[in-house]
Amino acid sequence: MPSLRLDGRxxxxxxxxxxxxxxFRAGVRTFSRSLKAHRRRGLYCGTGDCANCLVTVDGLPGExxxxxxxxxxxxxxxxxxxxxxxxxxxxxxxRLHRLMPVGFYYKVFARPRWLWPIAERVIRxxxxxxxxxxxxxxxxxxxxxxxxxxLVVGGGVAGLAAAATAAADGSVLLADEGSLGATVTLPxxxxxxxxxxxxxxxxxxxxxxxxxxxxxYEGPSAAxxxxxxxxxxEAEHVVVATGALEAHGVFPGNDLxxxxxxxxxxxxxxxxxxxxxxxxxxxxxxxxxxxxxxxxRGTDADxxxxxxxxxxxxxxxxxxxxxxxxxDGRRAFACDALVLSLGWAPRDTLxxxxxxxxxxxxxxxxxxxxxxxxxxASGRAAARGxxxxxxxxxxxxxxxxxxxxxxxxDVSMHDLEQAWDEGWTSSEILKRYTTATMGPCQGALCSRxxxxxxxxxxxxxxxxxxxxxxxxxxxxxxxxLTGGVHEQVERRxxxxxxxxxxxxxxxxxxxxxxxxxxxxxxxxxxxxRERVSVMDVSSLGKFLVTGRDARALLDRVFPLDVGTLAPxxxxxLLALDEAGYVMDDGLLAASGDGSFxxxxxxxxxxxxxxxxxxxxxxxxxxxxxxNQTAQLGAIxxxxxxxxxxxxxxxxxxxxxxxxxxxxxxxxxVAGVPCRAIAVxxxxxxxxxxxxxxxxxxxxxxxxxxxxxxxxxxxxxxxxLDVLRLEKGHVYxxxxxxxxxxxxxxxxxxxxxxxxxxFVGKRALERMNALPLExxxxxxxxxxxxxxxxxxxxxxxxIGRITSCAISRAAGGAVGLGWLRAIDGVFPNVxxxxxxxxxxxxxxFYDPDGVRLRA
Amino acid sequence: xxxxxxxxxxxxxxxxxFGGELRDVASPDTRSDFARVYLHDNAAGPQQERWxxxxxxxxxxxxxxxxxxxxxxx
Numbered sequence: 001m002p003s004l005r006l007d008g009r010x011x012x013x014x015x016x017x018x019x020x021x022x023x024f025r026a027g028v029r030t031f032s033r034s035l036k037a038h039r040r041r042g043l044y045c046g047t048g049d050c051a052n053c054l055v056t057v058d059g060l061p062g063e064x065x066x067x068x069x070x071x072x073x074x075x076x077x078x079x080x081x082x083x084x085x086x087x088x089x090x091x092x093x094x095r096l097h098r099l100m101p102v103g104f105y106y107k108v109f110a111r112p113r114w115l116w117p118i119a120e121r122v123i124r125x126x127x128x129x130x131x132x133x134x135x136x137x138x139x140x141x142x143x144x145x146x147x148x149x150x151l152v153v154g155g156g157v158a159g160l161a162a163a164a165t166a167a168a169d170g171s172v173l174l175a176d177e178g179s180l181g182a183t184v185t186l187p188x189x190x191x192x193x194x195x196x197x198x199x200x201x202x203x204x205x206x207x208x209x210x211x212x213x214x215x216x217y218e219g220p221s222a223a224x225x226x227x228x229x230x231x232x233x234e235a236e237h238v239v240v241a242t243g244a245l246e247a248h249g250v251f252p253g254n255d256l257x258x259x260x261x262x263x264x265x266x267x268x269x270x271x272x273x274x275x276x277x278x279x280x281x282x283x284x285x286x287x288x289x290x291x292x293x294x295x296x297r298g299t300d301a302d303x304x305x306x307x308x309x310x311x312x313x314x315x316x317x318x319x320x321x322x323x324x325x326x327x328d329g330r331r332a333f334a335c336d337a338l339v340l341s342l343g344w345a346p347r348d349t350l351x352x353x354x355x356x357x358x359x360x361x362x363x364x365x366x367x368x369x370x371x372x373x374x375x376x377a378s379g380r381a382a383a384r385g386x387x388x389x390x391x392x393x394x395x396x397x398x399x400x401x402x403x404x405x406x407x408x409x410d411v412s413m414h415d416l417e418q419a420w421d422e423g424w425t426s427s428e429i430l431k432r433y434t435t436a437t438m439g440p441c442q443g444a445l446c447s448r449x450x451x452x453x454x455x456x457x458x459x460x461x462x463x464x465x466x467x468x469x470x471x472x473x474x475x476x477x478x479x480x481l482t483g484g485v486h487e488q489v490e491r492r493x494x495x496x497x498x499x500x501x502x503x504x505x506x507x508x509x510x511x512x513x514x515x516x517x518x519x520x521x522x523x524x525x526x527x528x529r530e531r532v533s534v535m536d537v538s539s540l541g542k543f544l545v546t547g548r549d550a551r552a553l554l555d556r557v558f559p560l561d562v563g564t565l566a567p568x569x570x571x572x573l574l575a576l577d578e579a580g581y582v583m584d585d586g587l588l589a590a591s592g593d594g595s596f597x598x599x600x601x602x603x604x605x606x607x608x609x610x611x612x613x614x615x616x617x618x619x620x621x622x623x624x625x626x627n628q629t630a631q632l633g634a635i636x637x638x639x640x641x642x643x644x645x646x647x648x649x650x651x652x653x654x655x656x657x658x659x660x661x662x663x664x665x666x667x668x669v670a671g672v673p674c675r676a677i678a679v680x681x682x683x684x685x686x687x688x689x690x691x692x693x694x695x696x697x698x699x700x701x702x703x704x705x706x707x708x709x710x711x712x713x714x715x716x717x718x719x720l721d722v723l724r725l726e727k728g729h730v731y732x733x734x735x736x737x738x739x740x741x742x743x744x745x746x747x748x749x750x751x752x753x754x755x756x757x758f759v760g761k762r763a764l765e766r767m768n769a770l771p772l773e774x775x776x777x778x779x780x781x782x783x784x785x786x787x788x789x790x791x792x793x794x795x796x797x798i799g800r801i802t803s804c805a806i807s808r809a810a811g812g813a814v815g816l817g818w819l820r821a822i823d824g825v826f827p828n829v830x831x832x833x834x835x836x837x838x839x840x841x842x843x844f845y846d847p848d849g850v851r852l853r854a
Numbered sequence: 855x856x857x858x859x860x861x862x863x864x865x866x867x868x869x870x871x872f873g874g875e876l877r878d879v880a881s882p883d884t885r886s887d888f889a890r891v892y893l894h895d896n897a898a899g900p901q902q903e904r905w906x907x908x909x910x911x912x913x914x915x916x917x918x919x920x921x922x923x924x925x926x927x928x
Contacts, residue, residue, distance in 0.1 A: 220855070234868075579891050610906045762887030763891060
C-alpha cells in the first residue's frame with residue numbers, strides 16, 4: 001500500500017486520496033495552529049478556499065492539503081505549532097488574548113520605542129506559516145501566452161454553458177482549477193457537466209484542466225497557474241464562473257476541528273469514503289441539506305439534519321457538542337462533526353479584482369445557490385455579454401455573540417466590534433486595522449462578513465462595500481511568480497565570443513552584455529594612455545537621420561547649433577526634455593549629402609528613437625530616422641598610437657586635415673568600410689569605427705593583430721570608468737539625477753545661447769534665472785574615497801560622491817560628486833568620512849585637450 | 855484590450871508605450887511654457903494622449919483614452 005509521511009508518521013494512501021483525506025482517515029484532526037492564539041485548526045472548507053490545511057510538501061511550504069493529491073513517499077509537515085501542531089506550547093496565547101487586542105501592534109508596543117524591535121523578533125518567530133527552503137533555487141515556471149476571444153474561468157455548469165455558447169462566435173479557452181466534474185457530488189450536476197462538456201468540446205472550446213486563475217488584470221488579461229506552467233491569457237471577454245461555497249459560519253467555537261463547510265464534507269465522505277465521525281450534525285438552511293446528509297450517511301455515520309442558527313460549538317481538541325437554535329427551539333447535540341450549509345457565499349475574488357465591463361460573472365458566483373437550469377442559462381447569457389444580475393445572499397449567518405470572522409488572522413466578532421467602537425467605521429478601514437481578509441485565504445471566507453458587519457452597524461453605502469481583491473488569489477511559489485516575469489532581454493555585440501575567449505569578465509550593462517575587464521584594469525588603462533587599445537562600443541545608439549527636413553528637425557530639438565555644423569564635422573550633443581533636464585548625450589556628425597549620423601548612450605537608444613519620431617510627427621517634418629544600433633558594430637581605437645595602428649590597415653588619409661577633431665570620414669580599415677569618428681571620451685587620440693556588424697570580428701581581429709606591435713590591450717567598462725573620470729566626463733545616471741539641467745552638471749557650454757528655439761529652451765531660461773542650489777563638481781581626495789559616500793561640512797551632509805577612482809594620470813584620488821549650496825555658497829573643502837575632499841576643476845588630466853587633437 | 859494603430863491595425867495594448875497627454879509643441883513665452891510642461895489637465899475622463907507603437911511599427915498615434923476606465927476609442 002502506498003503511503004506518505006506526515007511529520008514522520010507513516011500514513012496509508014487510498015486511490016484518489018488528497019493529502020487531507022489520507023491524513024483525516026488516519027485520525028489527524030489538527031492540521032495547523034492559528035496565527036495569534038495558536039488555536040487548533042482542522043479541515044474546514046475542504047475545497048481549497050481556506051488556509052486551515054496549509055502544509056509543507058516535500059520541502060515546499062503553503063500547499064493546500066485538501067486539494068493536493070497524495071503520492072507515495074511524499075513528505076508532509078504541518079507548518080505551525082511548537083513542538084508540534086498537536087502539542088503547541090503557545091496555545092497559552094489563547095488564554096492571554098486580552099494581551100493581544102485588535103490592533104495590538106499599534107497599542108501594546110508603542111511605548112517604549114526600544115521594545116518593538118525585540119517584540120517584533122519574538123512575534124515573527126511565533127507567527128507565520130511554513131519555512132522557505134533557503135538554499136533551494138526556485139525553479140522558474142515556464143510561461144505561455146495565449147490570446148482568445150473569450151476566456152471562461154471555472155468548468156462547472158455555468159462555465160461550460162458559457163464556453164459552449166461563446167465558441168460559436170470565436171475562440172474560447174475554459175480553465176478549471178481541477179478536473180471537470182471530479183469534485184461534484186450531486187448526480188444531477190454531474191450529468192449536466194458531462195453533457196455540457198461534450199457540447200463545449202464539439203463547439204470548439206479549448207478546455208484546460210488543473211489551471212487555476214490566480215488573477216485578472218487590466219486588458220482584460222488573466223494569469224492561469226498550472227502544475228508546470230503559467231499561462232497569460234489576453235481575452236476580449238472573460239466569464240468568471242467560479243461558483244459558490246457555503247457561507248462561513250460565525251459563532252463561538254466555529255473554528256474547532258470537526259466543524260465543516262458542506263461541500264468539503266461531502267467530498268470527504270462521498271468521493272474519498274472517509275467518515276467524518278460517529279455522530280454528525282448537518283445544519284442546512286439551503287436546499288443542499290438532504291444531499292449533504294445523504295453523502296455523510298454513506299459512510300455509516302449517524303447523521304442528524306436540522307435547520308436553524310448555530311449558537312455555539314464546544315470542544316477541546318475537536319468539537320464534542322453543538323447548540324443550534326432550530327424552528328422548534330434550542331437544541332443541543334453531542335457530536336464529533338458539525339457540517340454547515342448556512343447559506344451561499346460567492347467565490348467572487350476574481351470578480352472583485354476588476355471593474356472592467358468585459359469581465360462578467362455567471363452562475364453561482366453572481367447568483368449563489370441558483371439551480372442548475374439557472375446556472376446554465378446564466379452561463380449562456382454571460383457568453384453573449386449579459387452580466388447576470390448579482391443577487392445578495394439573504395441567509396447571512398452573522399453571529400450575535402462571538403466567533404472567528406477571519407480564521408487566517410484570528411479576528412473575532414469581538415475584535416470587529418471593538419475596532420468599530422474605536423472609530424474604524426468602514427469595511428476597508430476595518431480590514432486594514434484588524435487585518436481581517438489579509439491572511440493566506442485573501443478574504444475568501446470573510447470578506448463578505450466585513451461588509452455585512454459595516455452594514456449591520458449602519459455604515460453609509462460608500463463605507464459598507466466589499467473590499468477590493470487583488471492578485472494573486474492565493475500564495476504562489478516564488479518560481480511561479482517569476483514565471484510571469486518577462487524574460488530579460490540580453491543583447492550581445494558581434495564581438496561577444498571574442499571577449500569571452502579573451503577571458504573577459506562579462507557585465508550586464510542595461511540590456512547589453514559587455515566586457516568589464518579582460519583581467520587587469522591597470523594594464524588596460526596604461527595601454528590607452530601610453531600605447532594603443534581597442535574597445536567594443538557596438539552598444540552605442542546609432543541613428544541615420546535623413547530627409548528634406550533633417551537639419552531643421554535636429555536644429556529644432558537639440559540645443560546645439562546644427563546650422564554651423566559643417567559636413568565632415570561632429571559635435572557633442574545633449575538632449576534635453578521639455579522640462580530642460582538632461583535626457584541623454586551623444587554625438588552628432590554631419591555628412592556632405594545633408595544627412596546626419598547620431599549616436600546616443602547605450603541605454604538611451606530606444607528612448608532617443610521614440611523621442612525623435614515623436615518630434616518628427618508633431619512638427620510634421622519630412623525626416624527619416626533609421627535606427628542602426630543593431631545593424632552597425634563600433635570599435636573605438638584609442639591611444640597615442642591609434643593613428644599609427646590604423647595607418648597599417650588603411651590607405652586613407654588619417655591626418656587632421658582629412659579627419660579633423662571632432663569630425664568624421666568614411667575610410668576602409670582592413671578591407672572593412674568604416675565611418676571613422678574622431679572623438680575623445682577617454683581623452684586620447686581616438687577613432688570610433690562604425691562598420692557593418694557582420695564584419696566586426698574581422699575588423700577586431702585585424703586591429704588586435706596589427707596592434708601587437710604596440711602591445712595593444714583591449715579595455716573594458718572598468719577601465720573606461722576611470723579614463724573618462726580623469727577627463728571629468730559625466731556618466732549619465734551614475735553621476736546625474738533625473739532633474740539635472742545642464743548648468744548643474746557644468747555642461748552649460750553645450751547649449752547654443754542664441755538659438756530661437758530648441759526643446760527645453762523656455763524651461764532653461766526659467767531655471768537659469770534662479771540661483772544654483774546644487775551642482776556636480778570635480779573632487780580630489782587625500783585618501784581612498786568610496787563611491788556613494790556622503791560629503792559633509794561640519795558633520796552636515798551636503799552632497800555625495802558619484803564617481804571616484806585612484807588615478808595615475810590625475811596624480812591621485814579623484815572623483816565627481818554632488819554639492820548643495822550653503823547660504824548660496826558652494827564649499828570648497830569637504831569630508832567624506834576620514835577623507836578630505838577638495839573641489840577641483842576638471843578635466844583632471846590633459847585639461848587643454850592637447851592629446852585629443854594630436 | 856486592443857488598440858487601433860493606423861499602420862498595424864488592432865493590436866494588444868501591451869505593444870504600446872505611453873507618451874503623455876497631447877500638448878502643444880511650443881509656447882510663446884516662458885510663463886505659458888511652465889503651464890504647458892507641468893500643469894497637465896490630468897482629466898478624469900476622455901483624454902487625448904500620445905502612444906508609441908514600440909513593439910510594432912514604431913510610429914506615434916494620438917488616441918483618446920478614458921482615464922477612469924482605460925477604454926480607448928477614436
